[in-house]
Amino acid sequence: xxxTFGKKLALVFLVSLALxxxxxxxxxxxxxxxxxxxxxxxxxxxxxxxSMADMADKMSSGRLKITIDSKNKHKAPLGIFDMVxxxxxxxxxxxxxxxxxxxxxxxxxxxxxxxxxTPEQYGWFYYxxxxxxxxxxxxxxxxxxxxxxxxxNQMGGWFQKEIKSVADxxxxxxxxxxxxxxVLARVGAKPTNIxxxxxxxxLERRTIDALEWVGPxxxxxxxxxKIAPYYYTGWHEPAAELxxxxxxxxxDQLPPDLQEILRVSMRLSAYDMYIHTYHAxxxxxxxxxTQYPDIKVRTFPxxxxxxxxxxxxxxxxxxxxxxxxxKEIQASQASYMKKARVWTEIxxxxxxxxxxxx
Amino acid sequence: xxxTFGKKLALVFLVSLALxxxxxxxxxxxxxxxxxxxxxxxxxxxxxxxSMADMADKMSSGRLKITIDSKNKHKAPLGIFDMVxxxxxxxxxxxxxxxxxxxxxxxxxxxxxxxxxTPEQYGWFYYxxxxxxxxxxxxxxxxxxxxxxxxxNQMGGWFQKEIKSVADxxxxxxxxxxxxxxVLARVGAKPTNIxxxxxxxxLERRTIDALEWVGPxxxxxxxxxKIAPYYYTGWHEPAAELxxxxxxxxxDQLPPDLQEILRVSMRLSAYDMYIHTYHAxxxxxxxxxTQYPDIKVRTFPxxxxxxxxxxxxxxxxxxxxxxxxxKEIQASQASYMKKARVWTEIxxxxxxxxxxxx
Numbered sequence: 001x002x003x004t005f006g007k008k009l010a011l012v013f014l015v016s017l018a019l020x021x022x023x024x025x026x027x028x029x030x031x032x033x034x035x036x037x038x039x040x041x042x043x044x045x046x047x048x049x050x051s052m053a054d055m056a057d058k059m060s061s062g063r064l065k066i067t068i069d070s071k072n073k074h075k076a077p078l079g080i081f082d083m084v085x086x087x088x089x090x091x092x093x094x095x096x097x098x099x100x101x102x103x104x105x106x107x108x109x110x111x112x113x114x115x116x117x118t119p120e121q122y123g124w125f126y127y128x129x130x131x132x133x134x135x136x137x138x139x140x141x142x143x144x145x146x147x148x149x150x151x152x153n154q155m156g157g158w159f160q161k162e163i164k165s166v167a168d169x170x171x172x173x174x175x176x177x178x179x180x181x182x183v184l185a186r187v188g189a190k191p192t193n194i195x196x197x198x199x200x201x202x203l204e205r206r207t208i209d210a211l212e213w214v215g216p217x218x219x220x221x222x223x224x225x226k227i228a229p230y231y232y233t234g235w236h237e238p239a240a241e242l243x244x245x246x247x248x249x250x251x252d253q254l255p256p257d258l259q260e261i262l263r264v265s266m267r268l269s270a271y272d273m274y275i276h277t278y279h280a281x282x283x284x285x286x287x288x289x290t291q292y293p294d295i296k297v298r299t300f301p302x303x304x305x306x307x308x309x310x311x312x313x314x315x316x317x318x319x320x321x322x323x324x325x326x327k328e329i330q331a332s333q334a335s336y337m338k339k340a341r342v343w344t345e346i347x348x349x350x351x352x353x354x355x356x357x358x
Numbered sequence: 359x360x361x362t363f364g365k366k367l368a369l370v371f372l373v374s375l376a377l378x379x380x381x382x383x384x385x386x387x388x389x390x391x392x393x394x395x396x397x398x399x400x401x402x403x404x405x406x407x408x409s410m411a412d413m414a415d416k417m418s419s420g421r422l423k424i425t426i427d428s429k430n431k432h433k434a435p436l437g438i439f440d441m442v443x444x445x446x447x448x449x450x451x452x453x454x455x456x457x458x459x460x461x462x463x464x465x466x467x468x469x470x471x472x473x474x475x476t477p478e479q480y481g482w483f484y485y486x487x488x489x490x491x492x493x494x495x496x497x498x499x500x501x502x503x504x505x506x507x508x509x510x511n512q513m514g515g516w517f518q519k520e521i522k523s524v525a526d527x528x529x530x531x532x533x534x535x536x537x538x539x540x541v542l543a544r545v546g547a548k549p550t551n552i553x554x555x556x557x558x559x560x561l562e563r564r565t566i567d568a569l570e571w572v573g574p575x576x577x578x579x580x581x582x583x584k585i586a587p588y589y590y591t592g593w594h595e596p597a598a599e600l601x602x603x604x605x606x607x608x609x610d611q612l613p614p615d616l617q618e619i620l621r622v623s624m625r626l627s628a629y630d631m632y633i634h635t636y637h638a639x640x641x642x643x644x645x646x647x648t649q650y651p652d653i654k655v656r657t658f659p660x661x662x663x664x665x666x667x668x669x670x671x672x673x674x675x676x677x678x679x680x681x682x683x684x685k686e687i688q689a690s691q692a693s694y695m696k697k698a699r700v701w702t703e704i705x706x707x708x709x710x711x712x713x714x715x716x
Contacts, residue, residue: 058615059622061615117709119632122633123637123640127634155705233708257419268625275477275484276484278480282698283697289700305712339641343640345714346513348510352702353657354593356707
């Protein structure tokens, strides 16, 4: 027979047991706030983020909740890195090369002109040392960085006039941001950046002569094919990879199962975005060609490609001189790509060549 | 004050509460047994299965345990489908086209001669209706089927002599199994199948004139490059996708979080295997070429490709006549590929072309 005290003790004991059980501890809900560069309901990019959060939610039975703030909420589409670094947000979805003004070496983790294709680049990230180099860069800032979805090979852009030689690039006003813009500037073009909402009008009114956006996956809704006849194949962003950012202190607070759930959700949604974009580009290009059969697909002539390649190589050499880490990353990418490209050429390229013009 | 009966009741109540709590139910461990076609510690394919099981284990905090039996254990490498269907195993890892003797339409879910490349085919599976068609086929058997890892574009094989025309294929003894073997037979070759362990000797002693295996990722360890000078580029398996099988009754017994953990683990390990193979092929090809600089890479001449394409088209047309589902799948693949290939040609192919022979 238990005394009243004994009964109370038994109750306290049982309730404590229940609360201390790992199964109860495992019920704790972890909430992460993510800021994305994109506007609300942005196709493909925004869907990749939602898909990541949905998988994490389902796999954790609701123990890992990720809320997404789009740019209309946080008002800092190009400030994601700072917000994750400071802890204002726990996670971010953006692109590494947006931070090049702050961290020059960040540009190597998105895509490089004349660089690797998507499977080559994923090979480098996951099996060729790329992730280690990205961590070497970002860990200094208390931030973890992961691939966040690939756009595939981006088109070279919409042009009002055909480009037949380097002379045609002199003074050409083109919306093309970032490193590729610098390359074009070296060969005589006038790169500018213009907000997305003003691009159509700028191209229509000839404020600019050309622009690049992404590819058919996202170009169709912009309508550029209605007002510029030439669509150039790509050279400058052969495999643009978006980026997930996670604040390291926040990551460390997650139990191991939720860390794995988060890692896997990010990695899968990135691959899925690559395939989603591939699909959307294929379907949208078919739509564009049906509605506007006069779109002329062109590849820059060899002389233009040579000039662009030289300008690109010069710029890379200058960067390598200013930073040992830049030099290390460039060397790693160049040596990986050398082997990977030979394989690409005797596998997919040889196959496609053998069927072309069948 | 509680009576003795009341005290007992309180105890029973508290213990029941604890046991019925979803957190306690969530502690239940689900064990699945998987049979794989491959021998123990098989590179890349076997690693994909282990990676899948590891992710599921970690993400579920040990609540989803998958044990893997290799072919030395179950002794039925080409009987995986039957064992999963009957419930002898809960899961399998194999390739859909191994079941073509039983279910003719299963061949369409691995790869097809002259068919889609890997990103094109993943686009078809996940965004173009392929998963629905695969489910339409496999659900009849109480089995769920998922992509299980892609080998990328497989090489056309190792040949003792150069193939300059269709005449050179007459009577050519080649190890090439499956549908591709049937295509070759139509143009006059003598396809055979020989166990993996006897292939090297058969090629060395000229019991066979040629063989195809996979590509540098798995060919290097087989050593064929030491004894056959010609390595032909691919036509017959442009995107071979392995397969995860799950017994439907077993799947239905899993709680929703574990179903999602399993789905995600399979899907991610499949994509990862594609990139892993890409990486291994690039590295191994570089090794082969260093050790044996005399390997001659060749592509079949146009006349041979035309003959193979015609034989392939004839065989497909015959299959379509025997099965409405085969006809439906063929139509879905053909219409998807038509759009996807145009995109591949103006994106990755145009890019690679523009850089070739730079």
